Amino acid sequence: xxxxxxxxxxxxxxxxxxxxxxxxxxxxITETGAYTGIFTKAKKVVSQKGVIGIxxxxxxxFDNSADYLTVWTVSKDGNQTYGYKQLMALMTCLRLxxxxxxxxxxxxxxxxxxxxxxxxxxVYPALMNKQIGVLLQAEEYEKSTGxxxxxxxxFGFFDAASRLTAVEILDKKTSPEVLDxxxxxxxxxxxxxxxxxxxxxxxxxxFDNEIPSWV
Numbered sequence: 001x002x003x004x005x006x007x008x009x010x011x012x013x014x015x016x017x018x019x020x021x022x023x024x025x026x027x028x029i030t031e032t033g034a035y036t037g038i039f040t041k042a043k044k045v046v047s048q049k050g051v052i053g054i055x056x057x058x059x060x061x062f063d064n065s066a067d068y069l070t071v072w073t074v075s076k077d078g079n080q081t082y083g084y085k086q087l088m089a090l091m092t093c094l095r096l097x098x099x100x101x102x103x104x105x106x107x108x109x110x111x112x113x114x115x116x117x118x119x120x121x122x123v124y125p126a127l128m129n130k131q132i133g134v135l136l137q138a139e140e141y142e143k144s145t146g147x148x149x150x151x152x153x154x155f156g157f158f159d160a161a162s163r164l165t166a167v168e169i170l171d172k173k174t175s176p177e178v179l180d181x182x183x184x185x186x187x188x189x190x191x192x193x194x195x196x197x198x199x200x201x202x203x204x205x206x207f208d209n210e211i212p213s214w215v
Contacts, residue, residue: 018062029058029066029152032138032186034179036160037061042127044101050076053083054124056154057107058134066136066152067109089166090127090157099126133158135182139190148192156182 029035041057053072059065071083091099104123107116135155143149158165163176 027064029060029064029136030138030150032136032188034133034135034158034183035060036131036133038130039128039132040065041067041106042124043106044122044124045070047072051081054087054127056127058136069136069152069154071154086154086157090132092166092169093157093159093164094127094130094132096126099124131160133160133163133179135179135186137186137190138188140192142192150189153190155186 035058037058037060039056040059041055043055045053045055047053051072052074053070056069056071057065057067058069071086072081073084073087075081091097101122101124104121104125105118106121106123108119109115110117134157136152137155138150139153140148140150156165158176158179159169162174163179164173165176165178165182168176168178
């Protein structure tokens with residue numbers, strides 16, 4: 001909102017609580033916790049090793065975002081992975097019985113142009129632009145360069161309005177109890193174990209997009 005100033009008159013301000021919340025934010029989600037918002041992107045991805053998954057971009061209610069949130073759902077052998085269970089939990093929280101990918105456009109960051117551009121992709125419209133609660137875990141990972149980076153990872157989902165988790169929705173519960181327990185089990189930053197190098201520089205860029213070695 002633009003403020004029209006008359007420098008000779010008394011200046012008054014009305015409390016804007018949303019602006020107050022945004023005062024110390026960076027535009028990116030970097031802290032472990034529970035967030036409500038929407039998925040602005042849900043894109044089908046296939047790794048170089050043939051593992052199928054869905055890559056998400058999430059924007060919270062204050063326009064802070066987290067990108068490259070990927071759940072790997074089906075292995076190259078056609079077996080379900082843990083990410084498949086995560087996807088089923090997400091679909092439950094969104095009350096979706098089925099989803100299918102279709103051709104569409106998504107906004108992606110172009111490292112050459114150094115800006116976001118629209119690109120063609122296989123997307124899941126049913127997962128996008130709907131209110132959802134997500135648990136995001138900050139975690140370390142080792143880059144191909146040997147440096148330690150930091151990224152956000154999808155830990156769980158809940159209904160944005162009721163705060164019920166998938167199991168509570170399926171069990172027809174009305175009072176949310178599981179979410180607080182899940183939050184209590186999360187770490188401020190999940191440290192990388194058995195790191196080959198110590199004391200390397202941490203890069204917390206949200207554009208780090210390296211695929212885990214097992215995928």
